[in-house]
Amino acid sequence: MEQQAYRQLPFDVDVEQALLGAILVDIYALERVSTMLKPEHFYDPLHQRIYDAIERMWGRGQAVSPLTLKVVLEGDAGLAEVGGQAYLVSLARAAPALPNVMEYARILRDFGMRRELIRIGEDIVNRGFESPIDVPPQAQVEEAEKALYNIAEKGRFGDGAVSFDVALTAAVSAAEQALARGGAVSGVPTGFTELDSLLGGLHPSDLVIIAGRPGMGKTALATNMAFYAARLWQKDKAEGATPPRGAPILLFSLEMAASQLSARILSEQTEIEMRKIRTGRFTDKEWDNFVHTAQVLSDLPLYIDDTGGISIAQIAARARRMKREKGIGCIMIDYLQLVESSRRVENRVQEISEVTKGMKALAKELQVPVVALSQLSRGVEARDDKRPVLSDLRESGSIEQDADVVMFVYREEYYLKSREPDANDPSQASEHAKWLERFGRVANRADVMVEKHRHGATNKVELHFDGRFTRFANLAQDDVRHEGR
Numbered sequence: 001m002e003q004q005a006y007r008q009l010p011f012d013v014d015v016e017q018a019l020l021g022a023i024l025v026d027i028y029a030l031e032r033v034s035t036m037l038k039p040e041h042f043y044d045p046l047h048q049r050i051y052d053a054i055e056r057m058w059g060r061g062q063a064v065s066p067l068t069l070k071v072v073l074e075g076d077a078g079l080a081e082v083g084g085q086a087y088l089v090s091l092a093r094a095a096p097a098l099p100n101v102m103e104y105a106r107i108l109r110d111f112g113m114r115r116e117l118i119r120i121g122e123d124i125v126n127r128g129f130e131s132p133i134d135v136p137p138q139a140q141v142e143e144a145e146k147a148l149y150n151i152a153e154k155g156r157f158g159d160g161a162v163s164f165d166v167a168l169t170a171a172v173s174a175a176e177q178a179l180a181r182g183g184a185v186s187g188v189p190t191g192f193t194e195l196d197s198l199l200g201g202l203h204p205s206d207l208v209i210i211a212g213r214p215g216m217g218k219t220a221l222a223t224n225m226a227f228y229a230a231r232l233w234q235k236d237k238a239e240g241a242t243p244p245r246g247a248p249i250l251l252f253s254l255e256m257a258a259s260q261l262s263a264r265i266l267s268e269q270t271e272i273e274m275r276k277i278r279t280g281r282f283t284d285k286e287w288d289n290f291v292h293t294a295q296v297l298s299d300l301p302l303y304i305d306d307t308g309g310i311s312i313a314q315i316a317a318r319a320r321r322m323k324r325e326k327g328i329g330c331i332m333i334d335y336l337q338l339v340e341s342s343r344r345v346e347n348r349v350q351e352i353s354e355v356t357k358g359m360k361a362l363a364k365e366l367q368v369p370v371v372a373l374s375q376l377s378r379g380v381e382a383r384d385d386k387r388p389v390l391s392d393l394r395e396s397g398s399i400e401q402d403a404d405v406v407m408f409v410y411r412e413e414y415y416l417k418s419r420e421p422d423a424n425d426p427s428q429a430s431e432h433a434k435w436l437e438r439f440g441r442v443a444n445r446a447d448v449m450v451e452k453h454r455h456g457a458t459n460k461v462e463l464h465f466d467g468r469f470t471r472f473a474n475l476a477q478d479d480v481r482h483e484g485r
Contacts, residue, residue: 021094187199218335233245250305252331252333445475448461
């Protein structure tokens with residue numbers, strides 16, 4: 001207990017003074033350390049204010065010296081107490097002859113992170129003792145995980161308001177990336193030309209909903225997108241392309257096992273039908289191709305979590321870890337209605353609202369697109385025109401409100417198959433001929449209808465769909481697989 005009473009927070013005022021002095025002597029040292037150092041990494045409040053003032057002056061293009069800095073901090077009582085301009089001059093005079101500013105910055109950053117870890121630890125202990133009724137232990141764990149993630153990510157999220165020039169810089173940077181990628185796609189590409197042209201790819205911080213009735217191919221479309229983005233990222237990284245297109249993908253599969261999703265991808269890549277893969281009826285050539293393709297794709301940056309009954313908080317915690325460890329650039333969730341809320345709610349509508357808000361918050365926190373699949377209500381089946389609309393989304397209010405993009409997958413072929421007139425009945429010969437003509441137009445066709453697009457226009461995109469291999473493709477290519485597949 002006596003040892004604990006004398007424990008102090010980790011800091012080193014001498015290093016803080018040495019770094020500030022080095023910057024006052026050579027302002028260009030600030031360029032080297034500003035990427036890893038923030039005012040809060042200094043322990044002494046006066047040093048925090050001095051560093052912050054230096055950054056602001058340098059950002060405005062002003063000369064930085066003990067004299068000009070003293071003018072900016074004219075009303076600072078703390079600076080006046082230690083001597084005012086004389087203290088700033090002493091910092092510059094005491095600067096090391098050959099300062100290792102990056103090492104100083106690293107030391108201060110590490111001390112700052114350790115102090116933040118101590119603060120979080122104290123909060124965890126205090127909350128554990130207090131144990132408020134309305135905050136269950138699981139919620140405390142989630143808050144601690146989020147706080148630790150923010151430290152690991154160097155506080156890039158949740159820093160509060162940013163000035164407009166910072167926001168403009170981010171916008172210009174995104175446009176530069178789009179230019180470097182050919183002027184069409186600034187986000188994570190889906191691999192479908194018209195869809196990428198309409199959306200510009202899947203953008204960071206966006207919540208994208210892919211909805212449809214069972215059998216429309218929602219999972220197949222999402223899996224195709226995930227594979228394309230992961231494969232393209234792997235290819236560009238291997239070739240040294242900068243910036244690499246695509247992204248490592250984290251896919252939460254709450255309905256299908258990871259092995260089943262992997263089998264779908266192998267079916268698409270090898271063009272071996274799923275029924276053969278499920279029954280094991282391979283020819284020798286097909287089996288060799290199947291095994292070889294599995295080996296080639298084994299290091300693909302596509303990570304599948306098939307935990308069932310997972311909550312949005314658990315998804316967020318695992319996504320943070322994968323973002324830190326694997327650098328994932330896109331999250332996919334199959335599907336939304338199977339995700340549980342992190343807290344007790346009164347009804348299903350509120351539960352879905354909690355889930356969608358959590359997904360949108362996760363997209364903004366990690367700065368990656370979150371793609372969530374969603375079921376549609378059975379009301380679609382009762383209509384003659386079965387093309388879905390926004391109101392068909394289950395518990396549609398919160399989904400429609402929180403999503404940046406909502407797209408529906410619709411295949412008329414699925415419904416038309418069950419309406420075939422009897423070909424053997426002469427009285428239905430004319431109807432059967434019309435049916436054949438219409439079926440020929442829609443066979444192996446899928447409509448992806450973008451009904452909400454917060455950042456641009458809405459439209460319908462037509463794709464080719466091959467049910468044998470659960471594969472979508474651009475219509476212009478039909479059965480030819482596009483690049484990266």
